[in-house]
Each structure stands twice: as structure tokens, then as C-alpha cells.
Amino acid sequence: MILWDKVAELAGNHTLQTVAMGSAALGIVSGVLGAFAVLRKQSLLGDAMSHAALPGIALIFLLTGSKAPLMLVLGAALSGWLGILLIMLIVNTTRIKSDSALGIIMSVFFGTGLVLLTFIQKRPDASQAGLDRFLFGQAAALLRSDVVTIAALGGVALAMVSILWKEFKLLSFDRDFGATLGYPMAFLDVLLTSFVVLAVVLGLQTVGVVLMSALIVAPAAAARQWTDRLGTMVLLSGLIGAVSGTTGAVISSAADRLPTGPMVVLMASLIVAVSLLMAPRRGLVWAWLRHRANNQRLCLETVLEDLCELAQQHTDPGHGHSEKMLKAISPGAGDIGRSLRELEERGWVKQTSPGHWAITEAGLREIPEIQTRYFGRDREATA
């Protein structure tokens, strides 16, 4: 009951509603656009862009003195966009690879932003308070107007993605094919990357420079594990972004001094961990179980085949062969004794005397199927 009261109290909390809505909207936008970034091996672009946005924010503030979210987002987007173009220029005109190009742009832009920030701090009106939010993020300070900004700009980006769905799909999976079909791939590349920049700058004041990149990568990496279809992955990624945004915001407001941004990132990372472990087919747990089951079957079938071979070579098919001999024939087949007992339970082998084993009629009937599985039909036909 206490818990229920707490939830009811939180649900009626105006600030929490705003923060949760903002985080959810942000999660959807960054999840959807992040799906494309991750598939295109641009996971760290978000990291570079969030750093590259700083000089734009500082410059807009220096020039206009305005702290309106829309203005700062505009500045951030412009300098992030300039950074993207410079990264493309470096990668296309030198032998420097994209990782170094990202590193150069993010560190140099961020350094330049710091220089501009020191100018802002020297202004007499001390109006710089609040710019810090863009550096480290402060979801608790989200206002309704911020949420509207995120939802409106994010909505435009999402609408564009759905209009240009086919083109962006081509760009992500087979750029050259798209070019041969006559689509302007370079333009689409810049456009899609610009939307990622937009998602990043929208999230800066909520989760901050360092953690924004995680909101691009994590939902997409988690969604990727559950499906092989782009449509499903993008929707799932948006959903995971929204869920981590909301739960992160709620948990952080339930306790004192629990910052929202890191909490959202931890929620998203938790979903990633669960997905990596448990997703059907790709999940690590299933892969491990599959591996173990395969291994066990292989051990059993090796022993059975060896016994079959021995029976064929011996004058008396029912003659028992020692466990030691089986071990010598297939030393890599694991615990021979355990395999033999397992086979005995299935009635495929029998113990003729202590430590000596022979294949049974039922066991012999299994052999053709096993051989077909390993060597294909041809071998069965010729044998």
C-alpha cells in the first residue's frame, strides 16, 4: 500500500510528469535515429556531436544573450552539423580514418567551446547560469516548453524518417545499389546524419554531453538483438528509448540525489544487458545452452559411432568393448562413462560385463540418421 501511495503521489507530481514526458519523447527520438546510426557503424557519432555542439551553444549565447531552448538547440545543431561536414571532409580527403576524425573534431570543438565559455563567465551580468545544464544535463530542470521543443523538433525528424523510409533503408544497407538506382546518396547521408545531430542536441540539456551518446547507442543495440527487420528494430528501439527515459526519470525522482541522466542511461544499459543475454536466437544464454546441447549430442554420437564401427569389425557383433578402448579411439569426446550411461538409458548400448560395452539393435538403427546428419545424403547412398 505504501508503494501504491508513492506511485500515486509521483503520478500527480507536475515536475515529474514534465521530466518523464521529456525523457520519454527524447528516448523515442534518439532510439529511432540511433537505430540507423548503429546499423551504419556510426555509434560514436553521437558522442562526437554532443561535444561538437558546445561552441555553437556558447556562441549563440554570446551573440544573442538568449537562453531560449530553441536558440541554443539551433546553435548546437549548427556547430554539430559543421562538425559532421568537417569529419566527412577529413575522411574523404585524407587517409585518416573515421575514428580519428571523430576524435579530432570532438576534442577541438569542445576545447573551442570551453574558450568561449570562459568569455561568458566573464560577462558582468552573470546571466550564464543555466548553460551548465547543457554540459552535464539536468533533467529535473526541464520545463513544459523544453518538452514541447523536443516533441516538435523530434516529431519533424521522425516524420521525415517515415517519408524517406525506403531511401534511408537503402542508405543503411546498400549504399552503392541506391546510387545505381539514381538516388542522391550523399545528400541522404548528410540528411540522415543531420537528424542524428538533431536528436543529440535535443537531449543535451536532459542528460548532458557525456551521456547523450549512450541514448543513441543503447536502445538501438538492444533492439537489434530481438529482430532482423529494420522496421521492427526501429520501432522497438524507439520503445526501449521511451521506456528507459520514463523509468529512469521515475526512479530518480523516487529517491533523493539520484540524477536523472545517469539513471536513464543505466536503465537503457540494463535493457541492453538483458537483450544481449536473453534475446531469442542471438542471446548469449541461448547460444551457450545450444553450444552445450550440441556438445553433449556430439559426445554421445561419437561413442555410439565408435561402438558401431567396432561391432562391424568384430566377428561377434555383441562382443563387449572396454571403456578404455573407447576413450583411446576418441580422446576428445568428453566423459565417455557418462555418455555410455546416457546411451544405456536410451537403450542404444548395453553393458556386457563391468566396463565393457556393446551397441544394441536399437542403437544400430540410429546410426544411418546420425551419418546422414554429418556427411549428407551422398555418403549414405554410397555406403
Place this chain on the structure above:
Amino acid sequence: MLSPETEIQIIASVTAVACALPGVYLVLRRMALISDAITHSILFGIVVAYFFTKELNSPWLIVAAAATGVLTAALSEALSNTRLVYRDAAIGLVFPVLFSIAIILISRFAGNVHIDTDSVILGELALAPFDRFMVHGNDLGPISLWVMGCILAVNAAALVVFHKELKLATFDAGLATALGFSPILLHYGLMTLVSVTAVGAFEAVGSILVVALMIVPPATAYLLTDRLSRMILWSAGISVAGAIGGFWLAWKLDASIAGCIAAVQGLLFAAAHLCAPNRGLLAMLMRRQRQALEFAQKMLAIHLLNHENKPEAEIENSVAHLDQHLRWKRDFVKRVVARSERQGLVIEADGRLTLTESGRQLAQESLVA
């Protein structure tokens, strides 16, 4: 006794070189962004070690931070080895988790931890000279200079001792493995150097400047030379130039030293990108133009050879008609003809071009080739 300004410049230069040395291999091995991940996640190591030791000056903080750096690299590697995510996504998943936990720990126990996240990320070089290394009351200079000096010495020694192994593993990992070197051991050795360097440097200059110092000078040097040994020397030189230039810029502007150093490193990179002798944009532009002209000269020579001593030569080989026959713009024709004349490939008389002996030779060689 040196002035604080001189000391700051020395600290900045030593830090810059210490970062640039492992940075060369990060750039060459396409792992530049692991430096960004490591500089952020070391905060986790510092916070955890602080909770155990309860003091901010304990050497265990540095050990734990460096260990976290290596852990970050190992986790990213393990994650990408599952093949469930690409390597860049693996890096992007690991460090935010560690960073988030660190931030939450700091916020939860903000009352008794005096770790300032601003200073971790931004750094303040101007304060470095005020933390002195005192032995029995003797002032031996700033602590950070000693720390970075030691790290520089370790990095330099490691790169000299393992130069051959690192070079081979970087440029031909397959051959290195075949010859019995362990690329994994080298990889984690390098990650340890990067982590220790990042830990030592971020206190003085902040985590983002560490990335700037590790990546930008080696990338600049990569545009200037094709030899590993020269690339290392160039990187060291460029990083010192950036550090000192950045300090003076900050002095003039009265702005963040770390930010100015990063900005100047960026300017040096831009200058190299534009003006590098072989790989710069200008050099590339000039080379392309020269190649276009040289190709056009060959085309001209072949054209003249084709129609030489034939009835139509009167028209085909006249300068006035070349723009139609070769489909060139008129001023391009002028440039090609002038250049060919200067080089003694053709002779112009009454508006008609005839090949010289060397011009005919060029045409014939081009046709055969």
C-alpha cells in the same frame, strides 16, 4: 625558481608529449576513440577507490583509475567479440555505464566526497603549479610535473623497447602473430599506457583535452610523413608547439588554457590538412591540375600525330579549331598549347601546330602505353 607561467608551459609540454606517444598507435590502429572512453570511465575507478581509502591524494586512486581504463578496453573488446554489436557500439555502450555509476555515486554521497565533476571533465591547468612536491621542506617543483614526467619517461621507454613489436603488430597483425608476438599482450600493454597517461593527464588538463592531445598531433603528423619513427617525432614536436601556442593564446585572451591548447592543436591540424607537402588539400589540388594538363598534352600530341601529313591537317591541327576537335574550352586549349610549346613538344606557325621530335615521341609512347 621558475615563474608559474614557465612552469605551466613545461607541464603542458610534458603532458602533451606523454599523450602523443601512445596516441600515435591509437591513430594507426584505428582505436582513437578508446581514448575518449577511457578518459571518461576512469572517473568510476577514482570514485570507487575513494570510497575505500577515504582520501583524495591516495596513490590507490591512480591505480584504480588506470585499472578501470584497462577494464573499459577489455569490456568493449569482450562485447564486440560476442559479435552481437559492432566494435564502435561496444565502446559506446561500456563507458557511459561506468560514467553513470560514478556520477550517481558522487551525487548520492555528495556530502562527503569532494570530487568536482566539472574539474574532471574540464581540468584547470592554471592551478597545476600551486600543488608543490615538497620533500623535507624543499620545494622540488609542481607535483603534476613530476607525475607527468614519470609517465612520459615510462611511455618513451616502452615505445623504444617495444618499437619493433608495436610496429609489426600495428601494420601486420597476422605476421606478428605468426612470428610469435602476442598482439593481445601488446594491445593491453598499450591500453595500460593509455589509461595511466589519461589518469595522470586529466587532473591537469581535463578528459577532453587528453583526447585532443592523444589524437590530434598524431593525426597531424600522419599527414606529414610515411615513416613511423618520423611520425612519432613529428607528433611530439607538434604537440609541444600546440601546448605552448595554446598557453600564449589563453594568456592573450584570458581564457581556459586547456580549451586554447585544444583549439591550437586543431588549427595546426587544419594547417597541415591544407598545406601538407604531399597529402594536403592544396598539394592534391595542384597535383590534379598538373595531371589534367599533362594528360591533355598527351591527347594533343596524339591528335596532332593522327592528322600529321594528311590533307585534313590544315583544319584539324589549327589552334582555332582544337576546341571543337578535342571538345575543350578555349582557354584550356590556350593553356595546354602554351605549356606544350614551352616544353618544346609543338611549334606553332600561322595558327597551325606541328609536332617536334620530342612531341612525336611523347605521342608514340602514350599510344603504346
